[in-house]
Amino acid sequence: MSGIKIPWLGYFLMGFGVLLLFIPVWLYIRRKMHNRGVKKVDDWYKSASVDNPKDKSWSTATLDQYPIAPEVLPIVLKVWKYRTEKGSDFTIREAKWISHLSVLLTDIDKLSYKGWQYARTELMFELIGRPFDSTVLDKLLMGLPAGIGNFMDFLSILSEQREDQEKGIKDGVEQIRELVKDKSKKLHIHRTGTAGTVEVLAKKKKGA
Numbered sequence: 001m002s003g004i005k006i007p008w009l010g011y012f013l014m015g016f017g018v019l020l021l022f023i024p025v026w027l028y029i030r031r032k033m034h035n036r037g038v039k040k041v042d043d044w045y046k047s048a049s050v051d052n053p054k055d056k057s058w059s060t061a062t063l064d065q066y067p068i069a070p071e072v073l074p075i076v077l078k079v080w081k082y083r084t085e086k087g088s089d090f091t092i093r094e095a096k097w098i099s100h101l102s103v104l105l106t107d108i109d110k111l112s113y114k115g116w117q118y119a120r121t122e123l124m125f126e127l128i129g130r131p132f133d134s135t136v137l138d139k140l141l142m143g144l145p146a147g148i149g150n151f152m153d154f155l156s157i158l159s160e161q162r163e164d165q166e167k168g169i170k171d172g173v174e175q176i177r178e179l180v181k182d183k184s185k186k187l188h189i190h191r192t193g194t195a196g197t198v199e200v201l202a203k204k205k206k207g208a
Contacts (some may be wrong), residue, residue: 054093055123066092068099075102079112093119104141114141120159124176125152 011155054066057081068076079098083090099114105111118137136156139146148154161172170178 019023031095032158052123052126054096055091058090058095059090062092062095066096072099072102073113075099078108080106083111091119097122101141117156117159120173121156123173124155124159127173127176127180 022138028039029166056062058076060077063073076095076098080090080095093116097118098111100116101111102115104115113186118134121134121137133152136146136148136153138154146153146156148157155176158172161175163190
């Protein structure tokens with residue numbers, strides 16, 4: 001029996017050796033490709049939600065890059081003064097919406113609030129990579145009934161959610177950021193007369 005040659009055994013051992021050499025190379029390439037994908041996601045998230053210049057504080061020095069019509073600039077400055085006195089931040093994005101809405105709203109408090117609401121909702125749409133749809137906000141602005149028919153409509157309501165530590169509810173924008181980073185699958189809202197939880201992309205149960 002010892003004299004019988006088995007040529008396929010040699011080929012098998014040689015192929016197995018090549019495979020052992022290939023596996024580390026494959027794992028290295030796979031890890032590099034994964035890291036590259038993660039970096040792209042992280043870079044997109046950072047540019048969309050952290051380093052976006054429109055969400056930095058506004059001042060007249062920003063007018064060169066983000067101009068505002070001279071006729072509405074005095075109103076923007078009044079809202080900036082109102083916010084500053086309250087100790088609240090006032091972003092470039094908000095200044096843009098204040099300038100747009102100032103021809104409709106004369107009350108500084110209401111104008112400040114609506115500009116804040118439009119700006120936050122626009123940011124949420126940017127975070128999820130969708131074009132901004134202000135239909136719900138426009139209806140609310142004009143005193144029309146605004147039903148919530150889909151997830152996009154819900155963002156307009158979620159934008160009003162501030163952090164509520166007592167109820168364990170995070171700020172609405174922060175909830176969207178966690179959703180984008182796949183840290184959460186649910187959005188929570190709790191306002192006066194309104195409370196609820198929306199589950200996003202929930203997996204269907206078997207047999208459902």
